[in-house]
Amino acid sequence: MPLFKNIVVYRIGPEWTPPPLEQLEADLQRLAFQPCEPTQERSAGWVPPRGAEHGAMVESVAGQWILKLAVERKAVPAGAVRTELEARCKAIEAERGRKPGRKEKTELKAEIVHTFLPRAFSKRSSHILWLDLERRALVIAAGSVKAAEPVVKPLVDLMAELRHVMPLVPLSTALAPATAMADWLASKQAPAGFTIDRDLELKNPGEEKSVVRYSRHNLELDEIGQHIQEGKLPAQLALTWNDKVSFVLTDQLAIRKIDIRGVEDAPKGEDGFDADAAIATAELSGLLPDLLAALGGELLPQA
Structure with a gap:
């Protein structure tokens, strides 16, 4: 499968300096992907781009740095939550003689989702990130800026932690x-x-x-x-x-x-x-x- 089917490109600010490759590797290993816990809705972490178990977390190929972020999400069917919420609201109304308020409904919904999560199916995706150091570009394997943003954030957060703050803006052109x-x-x-x-x-x-x-x-x-x-x-x-x-x-x-x-x-x-x-x-x-x-x-x- 090709590395890039869709891409969104960000320009890296001129003040950014990359951390040593060895330091980045060590911290990516520390932040390796872990599957969702039973009541966890989302988990994200780094995996070897080459796909080999226990492989390097950042690959340098012809001077280009390649990383890979894995994301796992658990989705509770909205219909099941809605049905359970309606049942609980009716029970509260029958017991207390009043309908639950908005805040109470929100809390009930969160409680229902938390209860259903251990039985929810998980879906895993992965995203390639390419750091072009010479051209000061970050390329994300995503089909839109909206899809790229949650992939960019873990890298930006890590760079800030390493004191290599990475200012980013999506590419912009004179002509729309x-x-x-x-x-x-x-x-x-x-x-x-x-x-x-x-x-x-x-x-x-x-x-x-x-x-x-x-x-x-x-x-x-x-x-x-x-x-x-x-x-x-x-x-x-x-x-x-x-x-x-x-x-x-x-x-x-x-x-x-x-x-x-x-x-x-x-x-x-x-x-x-x-x-x-x-x-x-x-x-x-x-x-x-x-x-x-x-x-x-x-x-x-x-x-």
């Missing part, structure tokens, strides 16, 4: 991605180094919130320009960079459905991790500056 994508589609002209592929989602940001989707479709259509004139804006557009990397760009500057050509054919080592990491980080390091340039250049945060 939706505006740039609309221009490319209306003019039927992709930016230099890119080609427009065959998938598109247009959304109307107004009250109707109408959506038009094209899948595996020729996008050089006059009707697409008409949709844009009517106020619909691209929310997702499929592109290919230099015939090397295919992806979908979103209006929030997330990069999804990444397909790096030639990864499967590249010679692999014992587990393939080093080759996959080296190819992925090299190709994405080439793609990102060209994409930022196509979006009018990066807007750096003020000091």
Whole structure:
């Protein structure tokens, strides 16, 4: 499985200095992932990116640092909680002659969830984090900033604990991605180094919130320009960079459905991790500056 199918990129502030690799490794080991306790709703911790048991928690491949965060969540079915809450509220009303207030209902709900948690099914996910020290970028394997934030937080907290405070901001560009994508589609002209592929989602940001989707479709259509004139804006557009990397760009500057050509054919080592990491980080390091340039250049945060 590829290291990166979706990514969100953060810029690291110029004042950050990385801790020694050995120190980071030791603290990641200290904060290793542990499964949820019986009444615990969520647990997060670090695991070896290579996947080997008792392996290193941070891998350095061609100067790029790769980490992996595991998250386990327990979900109690909302319907079961609601049914039990209604039953308890009716019992209280019958016993005391009054309905429970809002605060009492909230406390009852928390108690019910706590009671049900030991029997709840758990779901585990993992997320790759890539620290590009030279370009001062943190790349998160996530499909949106909202999904990336809980992955970023444990690393930021650890860096603060190590006194290597890591200021982060999501990448920002002079042109909003939706505006740039609309221009490319209306003019039927992709930016230099890119080609427009065959998938598109247009959304109307107004009250109707109408959506038009094209899948595996020729996008050089006059009707697409008409949709844009009517106020619909691209929310997702499929592109290919230099015939090397295919992806979908979103209006929030997330990069999804990444397909790096030639990864499967590249010679692999014992587990393939080093080759996959080296190819992925090299190709994405080439793609990102060209994409930022196509979006009018990066807007750096003020000091």
